[in-house]
Amino acid sequence: MRKQLTIFLSLSVFMYMITGCWSRIELNDIAIVTAASLDLVDDQKIQLGVQVMKTKMTKGTAGKGDSSEDTTLIFSEQGDSVMDAYRKIQKKIPRNLIFSHNRIVIIGEKLARSGITPIIEFFSRYRDVRGNSYLLTTKGKAYDLLNVGPNFEKFSAEEIREEQKARVIDSATIRDFAFRLLELGIEPITSQLQIIPAGEKATEPSSSEKKNKNNELALALVGVAVYRKDRLVGWMNAQEAETLLWLRNKMKDSVITVMIPEENKLFGKLSVQLMKSKATIKSKIENDQVQFQVHLEMTGDLFENTTKLSTNSSNNLHTVQRLFEDEVEKRVRLTIQKSKKKFKTDIIGFGSKVHRQNNKVWNEKYADRWDEEFSNIKVNVTTKFTIIGTGRINDSLIWEEKEMKK
16 A cells, blocks of 8 residues: 555656646746836727837846836737737737736826726736736826836836835825725825926937937826726826825825025024824714814924024924924815815725714715715814924024124
8 A cells, every 4th residue: 555655646746747837938938018008099999008028138237328118118009998909919929928027007198087997907807917016197198108218227117116115106006996996985096107307318328319319208206196986087296195195194205394484584494304194084973064083193303494493492393393283284184175176086085984983874874975975074184293303403504604604
């Protein structure tokens, strides 16, 4: 019996050794997609663009001035669906397209305003696509952005991915967007990606006129795209997008600057680096009026002071803290107001707070009509700002120098 078992196990190991790698795909047989773009063209077809890595060009480092043309190829096709366009691209190249390393998916404005559920459906269902790819929206055509070269990484998609991970602006992955579509009381957003002037041209000569042209441009996150369900309804700027991070407790790196006006003898600017930020949102329903109490607690280091206020004085320090409390409160109120009145879409998630904190009332009164109720909610905002450091000096060197010259 033992001899038979030994023979069986030996045969099993042998069969595994000769068949265990039957499904492997060689690197020479694949085309790795690093970024994808989707647009709605005039005849109501979907235009899919893909940025494909040149595997033989990935060795070495890419520096300022190297364009996506050096390390990637761009392919594009139109189809009745995403899958249709994808298959047409696949027929044009000899390698199998794989999306498992895709960094970003960019949606053009025309497609975004018509509804992107079919796009989310494809990228959520297709097993080769990762749900943590970042979803972005752009004004104009998304395909145009694939042709803009990188400044720091080997390809532009990796630069955008790193910016998204830094959380300077509120962002969403494909998975995040899908969850928000399904979650009660909150609407989706994506980062807004645009082409901007890159500033100084590359100092080294370029290999082609097209590369020269691309070096004058760069891709940047400039705000967020606001959605109602799966349709784009508008845009918020970078400052408002940063405020959304505060409200969602996702702040990673933020700077706030306040100004004392010139008519005040203490006039100048103060800037702090935020170290911690915590937002608490509580719901309350009185006489069929939905109310919210939003409270933000923040701490930060004072990194710049061009005013005549000496932070060596506790009274002056309290004055500075109140200035930042007022600034934070103003920014939060304006962002909430824009969401309520201009876009009428709950991207902050007030409805989800009611759903969790007052589940019975939510199900009875608001679950089916939160879109209409959201514009009528009352929101009270309070802030507490604590400065935990003032740097190595207390008074402004600018004013000390002016006093010495008198």
